[in-house]
Amino acid sequence: MKLPAIFGLVALSGVIGVAADWPQYRGPNSDGSTPDRVALKWPASLKQVWKVPGGSGFSSFAVAAGKCFTLEGLDQKEMLVARDAATGKELWKAEVGVANYGQEGGNAGAKGNEGGDGPRSTPAIAGKVIVTINADMVVAGHDEATGKQLWQRDLIGEHGGKNITWKYAASPLLEGGIIYVAGGGEGQTYLALNPQTGSVIAKTGTDMITHATPIAATIGGQRQIIFYMQSGLTAFEPKTLKQLWHADFPYNVSSAASPVVVGDLVYCSAGYNTGAGAFKITKNGLDWKAEQVMRVPGDRPLANHWSTPVAHGGFLYGMFQFKKYGDGPMKCVALPGGEVKWEQQGFGPGHVVLLGDHILALSDAGELVLVAAKSDAYTEVARGKALEGKCWTTPVVSNGRVYVRSTKEAACYDLSK
Numbered sequence: 001m002k003l004p005a006i007f008g009l010v011a012l013s014g015v016i017g018v019a020a021d022w023p024q025y026r027g028p029n030s031d032g033s034t035p036d037r038v039a040l041k042w043p044a045s046l047k048q049v050w051k052v053p054g055g056s057g058f059s060s061f062a063v064a065a066g067k068c069f070t071l072e073g074l075d076q077k078e079m080l081v082a083r084d085a086a087t088g089k090e091l092w093k094a095e096v097g098v099a100n101y102g103q104e105g106g107n108a109g110a111k112g113n114e115g116g117d118g119p120r121s122t123p124a125i126a127g128k129v130i131v132t133i134n135a136d137m138v139v140a141g142h143d144e145a146t147g148k149q150l151w152q153r154d155l156i157g158e159h160g161g162k163n164i165t166w167k168y169a170a171s172p173l174l175e176g177g178i179i180y181v182a183g184g185g186e187g188q189t190y191l192a193l194n195p196q197t198g199s200v201i202a203k204t205g206t207d208m209i210t211h212a213t214p215i216a217a218t219i220g221g222q223r224q225i226i227f228y229m230q231s232g233l234t235a236f237e238p239k240t241l242k243q244l245w246h247a248d249f250p251y252n253v254s255s256a257a258s259p260v261v262v263g264d265l266v267y268c269s270a271g272y273n274t275g276a277g278a279f280k281i282t283k284n285g286l287d288w289k290a291e292q293v294m295r296v297p298g299d300r301p302l303a304n305h306w307s308t309p310v311a312h313g314g315f316l317y318g319m320f321q322f323k324k325y326g327d328g329p330m331k332c333v334a335l336p337g338g339e340v341k342w343e344q345q346g347f348g349p350g351h352v353v354l355l356g357d358h359i360l361a362l363s364d365a366g367e368l369v370l371v372a373a374k375s376d377a378y379t380e381v382a383r384g385k386a387l388e389g390k391c392w393t394t395p396v397v398s399n400g401r402v403y404v405r406s407t408k409e410a411a412c413y414d415l416s417k
Helices: none
Strands: 006-012 015-020 048-053 062-064 067-074 077-084 090-098 124-126 129-133 138-143 149-154 173-175 178-182 190-193 200-204 215-219 222-229 232-236 243-248 260-262 265-270 275-284 287-296 310-312 315-318 330-334 340-344 351-355 358-362 367-372 380-385 396-398 401-405 409-414
Touching: 062 124, 062 396, 067 090, 077 129, 090 138, 124 173, 173 215, 173 222, 178 222, 215 260, 232 265, 260 310, 265 287, 310 351, 315 351, 351 396
Parallel strands: 243 287
Antiparallel strands: 006 015, 048 409, 062 067, 067 077, 077 090, 124 129, 129 138, 138 149, 173 178, 178 190, 190 200, 215 222, 222 232, 232 243, 260 265, 265 275, 275 287, 310 315, 315 330, 330 340, 351 358, 358 367, 367 380, 396 401, 401 409
């Protein structure tokens, strides 16, 4: 992937950080990390830049060139909403689909969601085109300035795909100027698309989707696109979609957390008694191999319901829990053994991102928490209330500002000093 746009050096509480865009789900490198930083000391009340009412949904923000984009559930429709990143002012909105997630009796006020609560997928910014995927598996490109649809590709109607319970939730992956998605049928499950036109660059494979977003990573000097599907993990060469390796991993009901790469290890996890596993990836000549080196079954201690952990220093940090709304723990987990080094209750199934040697968490109750990425003990650095409503979304950091949203509102905070 091209390096993120760099705006300059920013002094943050004595630490020099690099300000960067956040163009897609889980950041510029699709791994939940960014070269951006926030201050280590926060005021009693967070410095609010803006806060606005918002539609429902678990879609995160994509931020670039002074604008932020997300999907919101408004009037029973999935809407792509563009805002001025500095003020929160709505610039435009465009309908991308119907807000129906396949479960009768959805109740956004319940602890669970029973098929309610709005869009799950996060847009990707590919230059002047915003790429979305709706719940009914239609991928589309929109003009960044106006929201006008430029193209669309129906994974069911055009590619023989099939949806799953709670419908499509994965986000488009932007890597090297190409969009990668899964969802087609036989021989075309995996698709590489031109984000400017929607044309197919490559297609291959036969598998069934999960709710997990693919990632891009480098293993053994080879950049690869890794999907977590119902058969397990499969990695491909970028652009050509030539398969590099596959690892069997059992699927049950839903897999929503993305894979995580730590050196030559690939970690994956799910709830519904699936548990966690890790695979060591090696190459001998032209042949790749995935060897399972860890397997922890069940919903404790390592189930990731939909919250993807981040990796730092050979450890994973994140929300390892299953249906622990409001009180579920953040944990530090060692690889490859899977030992829990510490855990701290009170986060629920929120999300984390990595800022250097610190973890920024957004709890499902709307609190932002900064935690030192240390394996010896839970060390909280700062905390502040950010949002009302259910927060099952990933926080976004761009240019020292944190962009967050819930099922009720969206907000931006200046944590740069």
